[in-house]
Amino acid sequence: MSERSERGGALSEEELQELVAASDSGARNPAGAVGLFLAVVAVVWSVFQVLLASPVANYVLPGDIINNSRQIHLAFAIFLAFCAYPAFRSSPRRHIPVQDWFFAVAGAFIAMYGFFFYEKIVQSGGLADDTDKWFALAGLILLFEAARRALGPAMAIIATIFLIYVFFGSGAWVPEVIRWKGASLQKAMSHMWITSEGVFGIALGVSTKFVFLFVLFGALLEKAGAGNYFIKMAFGALGHLRGGPAKAAVVGSAATGLISGSSIANVVTTGTFTIPLMKRVGFTSEQAGSVEVASSVNGQIMPPVMGAAAFLMVEYVGISYVEVITHAFLPAMISYIALVYIVHLEAVKRNMPTLGDRVVSLGRTVGGMFAFFAGFAALCYLVQYPVAWVVALVPEGAGWILAGLVFVAYIALLALAATVADLEPDDPNAEDVRLPVVGEIYKSGLYFLLPIIVLVYFLMIEQKSPGLSAFWATALLFAILVTQRPLKALFRGGREIGQAARAGVVDLVAGLIAGARNMIGIGLATATAGVIVGTVTLTGIGQVMADLVEFVSGGNLILMLVFVGILSLILGMGLPTTANYIVVSSLMAGVVVELGAQSGLIVPLIAVHLFVFYFGIMADVTPPVGLASFAAAAVSGGDAIRTGFTAFFYSLRTVALPFVFIFNTDLLLIDVTWLQGIIVFMVSTVAILVFTAGTMGWFLTRNRIYESVALIFIAFLLFRPDYLMDRLVPPFAEVPPAQFEQALAEAEPGDRIRVVVSGPDFDTLEPKDMSLVIEVGGEEGAQARLDATGLMPMEEAGEVRLDEPMFGTPFSEQLQSFDFYGDDPVVISQVRARQPQPPQELMYIPALLLLAGVGYLQYARSQRQEVPA
Structure with a gap:
């Protein structure tokens, strides 16, 4: 057989x-x-x-x-x-x-x-x-x-x-x-x-300058043994919990997703170990494969690498790399938190057994993991102070001194690693599965964190270019690959150093080969996508697509976003994530921003690009193509189509989040203070967990249908507190168009005034409306503020008519689609000025009270179920 x-x-x-x-x-x-x-x-x-x-x-x-x-x-x-x-x-x-x-x-x-x-x-x-x-x-x-x-x-x-x-x-x-x-x-x-x-x-150009170095960095880190170390640490921390192998798969895939741009490779790398263990504790083949798919594909939305999309966004959106990964961080983090919760609910629903015989407190486990990540982040941040001290003390030779200090830290951590045995991959099919003990194995790979610290330091603190940051981290990995084996042999007694040195060189060469071969597809994808982008710039088809999508959606922004999401999914079924992102963002990003503006909603360009990217990665999950689902089914022996549909169900939060951050840009940490950012993180974490409980049909016990609906509604209120508040107290008051200049004069600097312009279309002469969002500047007086907008209103025959704005003024390009010289005038038909509104955070109170009510109902019901008949 x-x-x-x-x-x-x-x-x-x-x-x-x-x-x-x-x-x-x-x-x-x-x-x-x-x-x-x-x-x-x-x-x-x-x-x-x-x-x-x-x-x-x-x-x-x-x-x-x-x-x-x-x-x-x-x-x-x-x-x-x-x-x-x-x-x-x-x-x-x-x-x-x-x-x-x-x-x-x-x-x-x-x-x-x-x-x-x-x-x-x-x-x-x-x-x-x-x-x-x-x-x-x-x-x-x-x-x-x-x-x-x-x-x-x-x-x-x-x-x-x-x-x-x-x-x-x-x-x-x-x-x-x-x-x-x-x-x-x-x-x-x-x-x-x-x-x-x-x-x-x-x-x-992005593939050449940035992406290759990050792909090579991931290949070298994997070749050094970091992937196995991350998986072992995840299993040591979480494997003993109920559904532990699945929780470890999520965390391990998140860690490897930081350094791997391929969801398929991630599935196979971690899945060969995690999927058999998940099946052992009670997950079906399809569920085990789906958990691995959902966590591996999510690795692409986790900064700092995000496949190649983060670097492309720098060029397309025109913001710094640090800003891109800052905006992408919170949705990726809460998405992974929700996935851990999904796994936990599956384990609770099926009363799954635990692996091993260790009993460890869940609170202590979560606290320990939080302490580790917080400590790692603090280390990356605090390292700037001794660096600044060395630079101030020895400005000329600071680079050499800092390199020497990194080398000393590496030698010390490697000497610590030499005191324990090297980690070997475990057999998940062994009869007796012994889970690693974090306290025993953590020493063996602490030095793998050094290249990551160097990368994060140069990216986030020094704010160097991604290419240069990856170069220094990769250079350190070169040294690690060549020296880790012989130095460990030296620390362990000096036997077979020559053989270990040769093995180190072989590892380095293998990592260089793997990095290059992994880049073949990305290089070709970015080049071929350039033909599509070139067609858009040469023919102007982008504007045609904009008009077509606007016609199909009827000018409704939500329908437009659904349309864009479906387009991303369809294209992504045959394209790799990077190419899909390039194609759809080139065609649709500007359209969404423009239609949002017409609807009176300011949609930041980065939000649209992340929206497209999220739906692009979902194509790796979605049947009938879903390559990651097929890879997981090949590991689990389950049905590929069922695996894909289950993985899509587990990934519903990845589908919902893009719609949330289009309308609530706080989730992308846009224009928020540190305190607001912390509140947004806490509330959005609760919201995504409540949404997960609603869609999974289990909170404290099995949900009734009305409880699932209530939980999803609560999640919506927590994600979009402005939605209900705006209906109770509208944020804008109607102002007669004749009082437009007065509204400008009375507005505070930074306020926004919505103006609806109506008139004949230049091409079709059909009447149409367009919304303009005017951000009030610091100019003194109505006339100065009006001049800053470039608009030229004139009251005539009981209406406020507009002349064509001068070329180069803020709204000249938007309004050029109107016919200002026909028989029918272009007029200001509606003006809305901001009015005082209670803090939208007040909506958290009824949402949390409703959550407490659902919790009370379920707790009472669970207590009755536990009482013997």
């Missing part, structure tokens, strides 16, 4: 690694000289990217190479894609066919076309000539084929459709609403391949 059938349909370890390789790093692994050559190419790519991010890049690398680093990055990705990914399932796995060698070399050459012919392209002003356009077209075809192999057919198909639209979008057979003037092959190829508007645009 095969191993697979013995384990109830689960794949063997070797088959699982093949699954990860096929989806993340390439299913082909040739041996011999060819395999060695590909390993060398991967190592060279990793070393090149490390040098590119280093402070000495300008001294070590020629300027031409630095300026054309995107081309070199893509050349490596295309070359390795054709070598590592077979064309078809029937293609050979152990050797590379001649045609793939040809495609690899040709693809790499054309990717570097801009590097080889840089002078010629500069002289032509970036416009392709007859030769350039054919090379560019061949480059696109090879790029699409490489993307098809590495990412599946959807990415290449979608990019091809957009490219066809560029060429044939002017045809008479194209619906007039999306028809455009068209482009010649020469112009299109210039835009897509020769300039930085298409393939070599922002997305590929």
